[in-house]
Amino acid sequence: MNPPSSVLVAGAGAAGLTTVEALRRKGFAGRITVLGAEGPAPYDRPPLSKQVLAGTWDAERAQLRTREALDALDADFRLGEAAVSLDAAARTVTTSAGRTLGADAVVLATGLRPRTLPGAAGVGGVHVLRTLADAQALRGELLTASAVVVVGDGVLGSEVAATVRQMGPAVTLVGPQPAPMAAQIGASTAQHLAALHHRHGVELRGRTLMDGLVTEGGRVRGVRLVSGESVPADLVVAAVGSTPATDWLTGSGLRALDGVVCDSRCRAAEGIYAVGDVARWHHEVLGTSLRLENRTNAAEQALVVAANILGEDRPYTPVPYYWSDQFDVKIQVYGAPTPEAEAHVVEGSPEEGRFVVRFTQGDATVGVLGWNMPKQARLHRQTLLERYVRPSAPTPL
Incomplete structure (x- = not known):
């Protein structure tokens, strides 16, 4: 596929916006159109259950970028106009306003719908x-x-x-x-x-x-x-819980199975990519398909999608990570611990209210958790890296 001259992003959340920003940083000067089902400017979701709900942040503070920063991207943001259908072969999207928009590359970033x-x-x-x-x-x-x-x-x-x-x-x-x-x-x-x-x-x-x-x-x-x-x-x-917002893709020609099914490059079809909560992609190192629902993944995956749109050939092989703030505790989780994994406190102590847990299955470390110990948790994250540095051959769709 030749380098695109136009990109259409369906979804104006963190994943969609970061894709646009990464494209511009990499020198893409073509046309970018962004569809957003919601009316407000792109905003961050993690603060909704904490600062916004508590009233310590107003809606403006939750915005991801200022109006000036959005304008500087020279993208056509069509907020309040949702994507309602896709023709993957033609790379065209029909919107809730009745328009049909086409592009050389289409990025699906429509996120989740709550149950x-x-x-x-x-x-x-x-x-x-x-x-x-x-x-x-x-x-x-x-x-x-x-x-x-x-x-x-x-x-x-x-x-x-x-x-x-x-x-x-x-x-x-x-x-x-x-x-x-x-x-x-x-x-x-x-x-x-x-x-x-x-x-x-x-x-x-x-x-x-x-x-x-x-x-x-x-x-x-x-x-x-x-x-x-x-x-x-x-x-x-x-x-x-939530479900990936893929119902609008019925009849598109794409596979949707608890998310948009993608290869290891986050590509769902020629010229079609998925990013963020809605994307189910093949993790080459772990040898399995994953779909992650967290803010870190939205940003990191968007960088890889932007690179691949512009002709790079990068697999997406992240170390999963998310955090949760509850009362006076910050919990940080690296990797993918399972309920069956053995948990070992390796630093600090629960009695002190500050500790790090390492999760193991057999001889392998599968996860690290920090409880009010962010720096130490990042250091222990190194024990996970050996699981994420031996890529296998790319797996096609």
Whole structure:
């Protein structure tokens, strides 16, 4: 494929914007069009469950770039105009405004859609948290709430529970795991997170599933558990996961299987690339397909996509990384620890509130976690690198 003279990016979040910036830094002078389903200028998502929800940041502070910085990119940002269909062979995208736009290269960066709770449609006081508008709507109701139930005890649910509790309302965190984030950080480390939430007054209902919502007059009044017990609530927040936004790709000619299926270069088809939360690509070193839902991946993957659009031949082989801020604790996770991995404290101690955990399976280190020890966690990350430096042959689509 010849170097492109035009690029169309479907998605104006961190992944899409970083792709545009990387293209310009590498000297691409052609036409760039960016479609964004939302109206606001590109903004960062991690602060939504923390600073924006708490009110310590306003919407403008969450923006990824100033208007001047966006203008300097000389890109056509069409915000509030979503991509609704794709013809991969022709490299054309039809938009919600009825336009059909073509480009030499198309980048899919449409991200995720949050799952909703059964029976929540049309019920007041039930929220999801994915967009800036979601965060603002939830914050508006939190200011007068006294009791909140968060359904889902993964990363997002744990962060929302921590933020809301610090705002004053009573918080109950309901989820199927034995402790918050157990699937992400292992059962033993998750017990320390459970203790942290307990100390701050969060009521944990682990190993528990929701049976339905309790409503009255079109508004939520609580959550009914499978045990038959009801937990009263003024507000309910659903943090039960997300699905890649790929429904608009039906009939496009691309494969979508829990994300847009890509090769190791993040290429879904000739001239078509995927980046960020929506991309499922082949990790050459690990020998498997991955889809990562975190801010670090959005930025790092975008750099590789931009390079490959411009003719480089770079596999994307990152060491996965994400972080989570809850109460006064910063948790950083490198690699991909599994619930089956053995956890060993290798520096600091849980009693001191500062420690590093190494996760191993057999003789291999599969993950490193830092608990209020960012510098030390980065140093221990080196034990992971031997798993990520022996690329195999590229795997085609």
